[in-house]
Amino acid sequence: MSALLELEREEECRKARNILRLLGLSANYQGFYQLSDAVVLAQEDPERLLWVTKCIYPDIAKRRRTTPAAVERNLRTAVRIIWENHTSLLWEVLGERPERRPPTARFIACLAAYAAGEDQRGL
Numbered sequence: 001m002s003a004l005l006e007l008e009r010e011e012e013c014r015k016a017r018n019i020l021r022l023l024g025l026s027a028n029y030q031g032f033y034q035l036s037d038a039v040v041l042a043q044e045d046p047e048r049l050l051w052v053t054k055c056i057y058p059d060i061a062k063r064r065r066t067t068p069a070a071v072e073r074n075l076r077t078a079v080r081i082i083w084e085n086h087t088s089l090l091w092e093v094l095g096e097r098p099e100r101r102p103p104t105a106r107f108i109a110c111l112a113a114y115a116a117g118e119d120q121r122g123l
Contacts, residue, residue, distance in 0.1 A: 012043055013036050013040055016036035016111065019115055020032055020035060020078075022087070023085065024081065024082060024085030029074070029077065029078055031075050031077050031081075034078070035078045037063060037064070039108060042108050043116055049109050052104065053068065053072070057071045075108075080101065093114045
């Protein structure tokens with residue numbers, strides 16, 4: 001990966017991590033970093049969201065030196081923690097107020113779309 005692409009990826013990770021902090025997820029959860037990785041992967045290629053268990057979880061597992069099953073569990077935990085905080089930003093990220101916690105893949109998709117538009121909102 002070229003240095004420019006690596007810098008762009010790191011900037012996208014930073015944006016995702018800022019949003020996660022605002023949503024109430026702290027960096028002491030493994031899912032914090034894994035979720036920011038998932039957002040960046042989804043932004044790079046949105047079709048990955050069609051196959052999260054085959055395209056996103058294994059890529060994160062390799063990068064973070066863990067298993068895809070652990071990544072899946074950590075992401076579910078991160079989404080649950082964010083859901084339980086119920087910040088007003090959560091409704092903005094999701095674009096609605098759903099009755100139930102969204103599936104992890106949908107949550108990643110919403111975060112990726114929100115982070116992509118972050119500059120226009122001035123976060």
